[in-house]
Amino acid sequence: MKTATYITQYKKLSKQQLLDACALCHSDTTNKSFNTLFKFDIGDRFNQYSVTNLTEKDAKDLDIQ
Numbered sequence: 482m483k484t485a486t487y488i489t490q491y492k493k494l495s496k497q498q499l500l501d502a503c504a505l506c507h508s509d510t511t512n513k514s515f516n517t518l519f520k521f522d523i524g525d526r527f528n529q530y531s532v533t534n535l536t537e538k539d540a541k542d543l544d545i546q
Contacts, residue, residue, distance in 0.1 A: 489523040489524070497526075498523065498524055500527075501526055501528075502523050504527045505521050505527065505530075508527070518530055518531070
């Protein structure tokens, strides 16, 4: 039986890596992208790909735990 060797296990990611992975799809759609998001790999920093347009007031309303 073959074993998958290149699949990332979420339980091994740091909190920041989890947030970055979720932000890939669930971030503000008005973000300015630097690189194509299709090149994002789990473990990459999302801020290397995009910058948010959220204001400080908007950020307080985010539901991130």
